Amino acid sequence: MTVEPGAEFALIGAHFAGLGAAREDVLLGVGDDCALLRVPPGQSLAVSLDTLVAGVHFFPDCDPHALGHKTLAVSLSDLAAMGAEPAWATLALTLPASDPAWLAAFAAGLGELARAHGVRLVGGDTTRGPLTITLQLQGLVPPESALRRDGARAGDRIWVSGTLGDAALALAELQAGRDPDAALRARLERPTPRVALGRALRGVASAAIDLSDGLVADLGHVLAASGVGAELQLGALPLGEAVATRADWSLALAGGDDYELCFCAPPGRDGEILALGQRLGCRLTPVGIIRGDGDALRCLLPDGTELNPTRKGYDHFAGA
Amino acid sequence: MTVEPGAEFALIGAHFAGLGAAREDVLLGVGDDCALLRVPPGQSLAVSLDTLVAGVHFFPDCDPHALGHKTLAVSLSDLAAMGAEPAWATLALTLPASDPAWLAAFAAGLGELARAHGVRLVGGDTTRGPLTITLQLQGLVPPESALRRDGARAGDRIWVSGTLGDAALALAELQAGRDPDAALRARLERPTPRVALGRALRGVASAAIDLSDGLVADLGHVLAASGVGAELQLGALPLGEAVATRADWSLALAGGDDYELCFCAPPGRDGEILALGQRLGCRLTPVGIIRGDGDALRCLLPDGTELNPTRKGYDHFAGA
Numbered sequence: 001m002t003v004e005p006g007a008e009f010a011l012i013g014a015h016f017a018g019l020g021a022a023r024e025d026v027l028l029g030v031g032d033d034c035a036l037l038r039v040p041p042g043q044s045l046a047v048s049l050d051t052l053v054a055g056v057h058f059f060p061d062c063d064p065h066a067l068g069h070k071t072l073a074v075s076l077s078d079l080a081a082m083g084a085e086p087a088w089a090t091l092a093l094t095l096p097a098s099d100p101a102w103l104a105a106f107a108a109g110l111g112e113l114a115r116a117h118g119v120r121l122v123g124g125d126t127t128r129g130p131l132t133i134t135l136q137l138q139g140l141v142p143p144e145s146a147l148r149r150d151g152a153r154a155g156d157r158i159w160v161s162g163t164l165g166d167a168a169l170a171l172a173e174l175q176a177g178r179d180p181d182a183a184l185r186a187r188l189e190r191p192t193p194r195v196a197l198g199r200a201l202r203g204v205a206s207a208a209i210d211l212s213d214g215l216v217a218d219l220g221h222v223l224a225a226s227g228v229g230a231e232l233q234l235g236a237l238p239l240g241e242a243v244a245t246r247a248d249w250s251l252a253l254a255g256g257d258d259y260e261l262c263f264c265a266p267p268g269r270d271g272e273i274l275a276l277g278q279r280l281g282c283r284l285t286p287v288g289i290i291r292g293d294g295d296a297l298r299c300l301l302p303d304g305t306e307l308n309p310t311r312k313g314y315d316h317f318a319g320a
Numbered sequence: 321m322t323v324e325p326g327a328e329f330a331l332i333g334a335h336f337a338g339l340g341a342a343r344e345d346v347l348l349g350v351g352d353d354c355a356l357l358r359v360p361p362g363q364s365l366a367v368s369l370d371t372l373v374a375g376v377h378f379f380p381d382c383d384p385h386a387l388g389h390k391t392l393a394v395s396l397s398d399l400a401a402m403g404a405e406p407a408w409a410t411l412a413l414t415l416p417a418s419d420p421a422w423l424a425a426f427a428a429g430l431g432e433l434a435r436a437h438g439v440r441l442v443g444g445d446t447t448r449g450p451l452t453i454t455l456q457l458q459g460l461v462p463p464e465s466a467l468r469r470d471g472a473r474a475g476d477r478i479w480v481s482g483t484l485g486d487a488a489l490a491l492a493e494l495q496a497g498r499d500p501d502a503a504l505r506a507r508l509e510r511p512t513p514r515v516a517l518g519r520a521l522r523g524v525a526s527a528a529i530d531l532s533d534g535l536v537a538d539l540g541h542v543l544a545a546s547g548v549g550a551e552l553q554l555g556a557l558p559l560g561e562a563v564a565t566r567a568d569w570s571l572a573l574a575g576g577d578d579y580e581l582c583f584c585a586p587p588g589r590d591g592e593i594l595a596l597g598q599r600l601g602c603r604l605t606p607v608g609i610i611r612g613d614g615d616a617l618r619c620l621l622p623d624g625t626e627l628n629p630t631r632k633g634y635d636h637f638a639g640a
Contacts (some may be wrong), residue, residue: 027364031545032469033401033530034366036461039359044347046354047442051408053449081353090369092412092454095588122367129373130450134412136369141356149352210353225351 013106016091019121020114026122035122037088045138046084049100050074054131059174064102066189067133069108073191074212075137076117077259080198081210083147084139086117091124092134107254117195123307147201147208147263154292156206156264159273161194161282164215165243168255184242191259197284200276201263208263215287219262220297229295232288235302249307253299264290326550336411339441340434343407346442346494355442357408362461364406365467370394374451379494386509388429393511394532395457396437397579401530402519403467404459406437411444412454431459437515462629466534467521467583472546474612476584477527479593479604481514484535485563504562511579517604520596521583528583534574539582540617549615552608555622569627573619 015029030037040044040252052074054060058067072089079086091110095103114121119137166187171178174188194210201208207226209218215232223230265273270286277284291298299307336351348356360364372394374380376385392409399406411430413422434441439457486507493500494508514530521528527546529538534553543550557572584594590606597604611618619627 027463028466028468033398033528034368034404034459034462034465034466036402037365037367038599039365041361045359045365046355047357047408047410047458048354049412049443049445049454051412051414051445051447053373053414053447053456056447056449078353082356084354090367090456092369092371094371094373094452123368123369125371125454127371128374129376129452132414132449132452134369134371134445134454136410136456138365138367139354143347143356146348146354148348148355177409208353243515280545 004273012248013190015103016121016124019111021118021120022052023120023265026088026120029122030124033307035088035090037122039040039140039304042142044143046079046082046139046141046144046146047136048075048078049134049136050078050291051132054267065217066260067111068106068111068192069113071133071135071192072110072113072119072137072231073259075135075193076113076193076213077191077210079137079139080143080193080195081147081208081261083145083202083208084141085199085200086137086139086195088122089114089119090136091121093124094127094129096131102247108151108171116274121200138268145202147198147205149207149209149222149225151292152207152222152228152264153205154228154290155266155288157267157270157286158219158232158262158264158288160211160215160238160260160262160287161197161284162258162260163240163243163283164211164258165239165251165255167191167238167257168251169243170244171257188257191257191260193259194261194282196280197282200280202277204272205263205265208261211258211260211262213256215262216253222262222264223295223297229291229293229296230288230297232293232297232299234299236285236287238283238285331399331582335423336441336444338505339427339431340409341438341440343438346408346440347505349440349442350444351582354409354432355408355484357442361462362462363402364466366396366399366402366459366461366466367456367587368395369454370398371452371454371455380451382463382509384425384576385464386424388431389433389506390508391453391455392433392457393513393579395455396433396513396515397457397511397530397532399457400513400515401467401528402461403465403518403522403528404461405519406439406457406515407512408458409434409439410443411441413444414447414449414471415447416451416622422639429565465476465522467518467525469527469529469542471543472527472584472610474540474548474610475586476610477552478539478550478552478582478605478608478610479586480531480558480580480607481517481602481604482578482580483558483560483563483603484531484578484580485571485575486560487511488571490562491577508577513579514581514602516600517581520600524596525583525585528581531578531580531582533576535582536573536617542582542584543615543617547615549611549613550608550617552585552617552619554627555620556605556607558605581618
């Protein structure tokens with residue numbers, strides 16, 4: 001229990017004051033006991049908080065600009081999965097020491113993505129300790145059009161955005177001491193949160209979740225919340241070239257960190273969804289169907305046989 | 321970069337789901353990508369985030385029930401200083417390992433204080449790593465009656481609640497290997513946030529701040545934000561018996577962690593403030609006056625001489 005190096009850490013705080021987009025609904029930002037924010041009538045507040053720990057969620061020596069980007073991207077992805085419009089962030093940064101170059105790069109990476117999504121950093125806390133980053137992002141969504149996990153119904157089609165397994169492959173390459181190519185590495189280190197897609201799916205999708213833990217685990221949360229089962233067509237999964245050549249289903253099914261969206265919608269919305277994907281320049285692929293007869297998730301191989309008979313069977317992917 | 325022990329940590333999450341008071345304005349709590357919260361019209365959202373790091377802000381072996389209490393108390397104190405009504409919390413808990421007894425006690429300490437203040441835990445993230453706790457608390461306050469730091473005016477009286485320096489003395493005792501008596505120790509480990517006082521000071525106080533870093537540092541923030549100076553009468557400072565017998569001004573002036581409120585108000589409000597203190601059972605003491613002639617904080621000893629000539633002069637307290 002030591003005294004904080006006050007002046008030094010106050011300086012660090014100054015790095016983050018005013019980061020991100022200017023917003024008129026910030027009545028009071030960094031520099032008082034609380035930030036004061038105006039929530040417009042008709043909107044509910046959507047709140048998500050995520051922690052990244054050095055050595056657990058990222059390599060301690062990773063590029064701080066990319067880390068700043070990813071810190072916000074992870075939370076933007078949660079808001080996207082809710083159909084919410086991002087607005088305000090707060091940042092808790094625990095640092096072993098003050099490193100101005102590292103901080104400047106981290107702040108730049110976070111700030112660029114914040115500005116791109118209209119997000120303002122309104123407060124935070126900087127402390128000394130093992131490198132740990134917690135960001136809370138707050139956004140707005142009319143409560144009746146929020147995309148929840150519990151709305152999937154039998155007969156709904158299951159969709160995913162982008163491609164699956166890229167981040168897991170990049171991580172496997174890095175862990176094996178190999179250098180993944182830049183595009184693949186960016187999928188792990190600089191994920192693209194699907195904010196515009198989530199927004200556009202209001203009133204279209206019956207349920208949504210973002211893919212942070214892998215398709216099987218995350219779709220499993222939707223099934224559990226909605227009380228339904230599902231059938232995935234593995235042959236339909238959208239795979240990037242590098243992942244496709246590996247012929248390893250676990251990359252796409254259990255690989256985390258893709259930060260794509262998985263959502264459900266009645267088949268009658270197919271045309272609308274495909275058009276929406278084209279308008280946003282975002283690949284959207286139907287990968288299966290929600291079933292009402294039991295809560296199991298069945299994964300069908302291209303030859304029609306089943307990869308695993310019950311949801312329990314996917315547990316062996318968890319450590320893959 | 322290791323894979324999270326998913327099941328184990330999901331279990332930890334379950335410890336915190338539903339913690340705190342029931343609130344009708346929680347449209348969606350723990351268990352989706354975001355929590356969804358309803359902000360009533362006419363209220364602005366007051367947001368505060370604080371991090372506690374083991375070995376920096378608390379002894380790693382400290383009582384987990386007290387730590388749970390303090391985690392929330394620190395943020396409640398920020399909301400109190402804003403005059404805001406606490407509402408919703410999110411918790412980021414980074415733990416070296418799963419320790420069910422520790423977690424149960426931590427959750428109980430946090431939950432008891434949450435219920436007492438009508439706060440609901442609506443989300444969070446549990447990760448593995450060095451023990452670090454970040455809590456974000458959100459509350460409500462009409463924007464026009466929020467207590468800010470920048471409203472102090474020349475002639476305002478300066479008030480503090482409770483007594484000063486107790487937490488610093490308890491810390492000094494513990495660091496010296498002595499065991500402070502239970503009441504003194506509670507002032508460090510189980511601070512009482514002045515939520516009802518902050519709420520009652522709406523429309524009365526011209527500025528307010530909570531005392532987390534010590535009176536000189538925290539009042540200094542008010543002076544800087546308001547562009548004014550001040551004169552403190554050290555003989556008027558409310559000291560508990562243990563602190564008074566030490567005759568060490570630095571305990572009350574630079575000791576942090578008291579979580580009392582320091583606020584300013586025109587002298588015309590004196591009677592109202594004293595009545596308010598009586599109603600709340602909270603000692604309120606006038607300790608000085610805001611001056612318009614320069615931005616210095618002068619500390620006057622009981623004999624009328626000055627303890628330090630300029631605000632700069634207090635820096636030597638910072639490490640005390």
